[in-house]
Amino acid sequence: MNWLAFANAVALAISTIRAHKMRAVLTVLGVVMGTGTIIGVGAILTGFDSSITAVLNSFGPNSIIVFKFPAGFHAPPTAEERTRKDITYSEAVDIRNKCEVCDEVSPLLFVDNGLLSAKYKGNDIYGIDLMGVEEAYGREGQVDIHSGRFLTDEENRQRAAVAVLGADVAKSLYANVDPIGKPVTVNGHEYEVIGTMNRPAASFFGQDDMRVLLPYWTLQKNYPAFKDMAIVANAVDGQLPRALDEVRTILRIDRRVPLKKPDDFALSTAEQMVSDFREITSMVAIVMVALSSVGLLVGGIGVMNIMLVSVTERTKEIGVRKAIGAKKSDIILQFLSEAVVLTGMGGIAGIIFGWLIAVISRLIFPSLPTTVPLWAAALGLFVSAGTGLFFGIWPASKAARLDPVEALRYE
Secondary structure: OOHHHHHHHHHHHHHHHHHOHHHHHHHOHHHHHHHHHHHHHHHHHHHHHHHHHHHHHOOOOOEEEEEOOOOOOOOOOOHHHHOOOOOOHHHHHHHHHHOOOEEEEEEEEEEOOOOOEEEEOOEEEEOOEEEEEOHHHHHOOOOOEEEEOOOOHHHHHOOOOEEEEOHHHHHHHOOOOOOOOOEEEEOOEEEEEEEEEOOOOOOOOOOOOOEEEEEHHHHHHHOOOOOOEEEEEEEOOOOHHHHHHHHHHHHHHHOOOOOOOOOOOEEEOHHHHHHHHHHHHHHHHHHHHHHHHHHHHHHHHHHHHHHHHHHHHOHHHHHHHHHOOOOHHHHHHHHHHHHHHHHHHHHHHHHHHHHHHHHHHHHHOOOOOOOOOHHHHHHHHHHHHHHHHHHHHHHHHHHHOOOHHHHHHOO
């Protein structure tokens, strides 16, 4: 077999497909849907991965988050995790005083009852994220001040009624007014606004900046029943592994964890949260590819069925070709080429369909950077062509085995 024979087989396949356009379109619909799903899912997962990774990395490459449960993406808390002691303020102080390679350490107290609201005059906003922090939190890369200033340690010690607002909270409550120096009422408690923050450069797509930051002791005074607290510690550059070891040692001593018992707290870093997230997306990708393969299977069966019909319809043509010297390999090449060209065209249509899915997703979620990765397009085309090759083998073999005398007599 040479390139000329291959080119002639492809040309003949294209001619046959053009002669039966509607049949060809209906035959490859399953291939188009399966390939399009692979492309679309690949584009969405790539954009989702880029967006979430940027958010997690915004915590800082040297940041350590201490909490009862692992931060980020993980399974629901186990029975053991639910019974763990709360992280305490004294543990944050111990880490600050004893961790030699921790640059900044800030406790993070948060109120999580889902019913919090903020008000200014006639404007209301619900679903705010109310947190109590110290001045060090503003130096850990979590805060980008838009106007005014951040909280001070003096205000924290005095339990001052001051607040720093997230971008969407400030926009909703003070649309055409400078919020600095104005009051804001949060669930019946009034605070003076001393600063506003820019929306984080990296945020979950469509997520509003609903943060309201108060001094740690102010929040603790106003909401004494809430004990959920985390600690954010920043390691010195290049010392993250050592900082993790020191923080773990300090906490195990403070919490009196026996030597042979596992930690009763969790230490999370941006790198670890990204790794956890990618484990989840890899499973999602596997499931979606498995589902899309059903479409390819249906499309492949359709291709095999049509190719068997084509062999029956063209029995006399096969007999003529064999009578004038065509070999079995020539007949196999003819029908395999037709199947591969048919599904290959379906694959190209599927790539366009998947690209449209990516474009529509980007229009619906403007902050989701959906792009069709090269590997997804190549995989879609390869799989679609492979489907035609696999499901075209039997019809091609059947055509090659026809007896030329019987084929010439066929009506």
